[in-house]
Amino acid sequence: MTARGGRRPGDSGTRAAILVAARESFGSTGFSGTTIRGVARAAGVDPALVHHFFGNKQGLFSAAMELPYDPSRVVADLLADGTEGLGERVVRTFLAIWDGTPGQGPMLALLRSAVTDEQAADSLRAFLSRALLAPLAQATGRDRPELRANLVASQMIGLAVVRYVVRLEPLASAEPDDLARALGPTLDRYLNAPLRHPA
């Protein structure tokens, strides 16, 4: 069950069964309450097979939510070019992913769920904190990385709500370049500038 090389004939069915179990677990007990071991048990497979297919819990969550990208790779790519212009790059990447997904797909579903459902909110919370934002904030080596990560989340979630849900104009139809220039400096400040200034 722990074979790492190549795919076997039964792989796609096994993979699908794991995803069914994972969606059920993430939906009912949230991200924090979900374990690789529990999902494996529900799917009737060895935990090592879950790791084989999906890496870690974040990878499993991404696959279960059908996110069209791997968040850890996105963060790595964003940081690869250093912190210069990082805010604009975060906005451009975020908009490229959301604008490029018809109807904003599972991301909008996750956001809608999180606003009305406590378990989904828990999933979004853990996902944002561990997979995306904390690494981004910590990369700059500044104080209070968790608060910085929260501030970035507040601006990006608000951007998603205003652009894709409430659709306030002119922001909803604004060009990504325009928004990157307007919002980038905000994220740069949250990530990499003193958060207190003299009263």
Added chain:
Amino acid sequence: MTARGGRRPGDSGTRAAILVAARESFGSTGFSGTTIRGVARAAGVDPALVHHFFGNKQGLFSAAMELPYDPSRVVADLLADGTEGLGERVVRTFLAIWDGTPGQGPMLALLRSAVTDEQAADSLRAFLSRALLAPLAQATGRDRPELRANLVASQMIGLAVVRYVVRLEPLASAEPDDLARALGPTLDRYLNAPLRHPA
């Protein structure tokens, strides 16, 4: 029916009937689809009486949503001291209203509704644009007041989602002063600084 001075014995019942009709109208046809005339007709009163009790459509909406403040007065108060430190004052006022309302009451209900219901989104959209944000952005006399208003909305809606809905820590438990210092400069920039910077 158009008497402006004093309250008559039947006023509180009439006022309540108007609010019932208004909530039904705002809930079913949204802010844009609601008219003073239509609400008056549904409540069986003269339109002048709706104006007498609630002023204009925004006043009626505020009363129907049971908002614990008059948005036009809030904006006027914020602008009374000029644009110096305006961003911090916006954040402090926003948090004082939200933190001071147990469970965040109708504001959180409106936000939740807007994220999942198109009519409620329409209501929130019109309410934000006309009653709160456009006046705030226009007060500074800068270019692109609507986009500036949208940007302010994106940060404040995101703040509400992260603090009161998803409850990301440490932001959810952060002191208002701390958040005002962190977020204030963002709003000042959206309201009152060049939105493009050299590429």
